[in-house]
Amino acid sequence: MSPRKSAVDALTTRDRILDHALRAAATRGLEGVTIGTLAAKLGMSKAGVLGHFGTKEALQIAVLHEAADRFRQRVPVRAAAAAPGLPRVLAAHTEWFAHMAEDSAGCLMSDAAAEFDARPGLVRDTVLAAMDAWTTYLRRELETAQQAGDLPGYADLDQLLFELGGAALATARAIGIGDNGRDQGDRDAEVAARRGRHAVEKILASPYRADLD
DSSP: OOHHHHHHHHHHHHHHHHHHHHHHHHHHOGGGOOHHHHHHHHTOOHHHHHTTTSSHHHHHHHHHHHHHHHHHHHTHHHHTTSOTTHHHHHHHHHHHHHHHHHOGGGGHHHHHHHHTTTOOSHHHHHHHHHHHHHHHHHHHHHHHHHHHTSSOTTBOHHHHHHHHHHHHHHHHHHHHHHOSSSHHHHHHHHHHHHHHHHHHHHHHHSOOBTTOO
16 A cells, blocks of 8 residues: 555544544533544544544544534635625524534534533633634624624624623524434424524624623
8 A cells, every 4th residue: 555545544534533523522522532432433443543643632622623624614604605794793603503403513612611611721722712713703793893883883792792602502502402313303403593593683683882781
């Protein structure tokens, strides 16, 4: 086997491991992803799985990076078709909630934030970096809306971001409970996604004043 083919095969295997790990983490949490379970699922040895990452922590971080990349491709990339400002904020949340409803991995970062909230380390830092990137993205669009006059100058952007985050968490929880792999679960997830969108619409329509306590 040529070195080039070996490298390609290694990348393909790594991608397969990440895909299985991502889906396992979406249902059992990052700590629920074990080398032994992945090895059995993929028909590999534990050493073979671990050899692609080095440590369990490195595997967890790789899973988070994969989830973040899929999120970027599904949410900000698609939302870019909407006009800057409020339309893009709404489009981004609509895409995110649809992602949650269609793929349980769409909730992974929110779940990981709760799972590692009180556990300092590289995994927690990776989660925080992804969440900071999302907040920065939303703030930029809200500032654009404010500059365009679509949001009043007095609007408290921090409050808007706080409420948008609450709507996203509520949607993720509703989808996580309702999505049980059956037809009814699928319908419940779709309903939760629609309710999440309505919540975002209401939040953006009634911003708080920045000077109110």
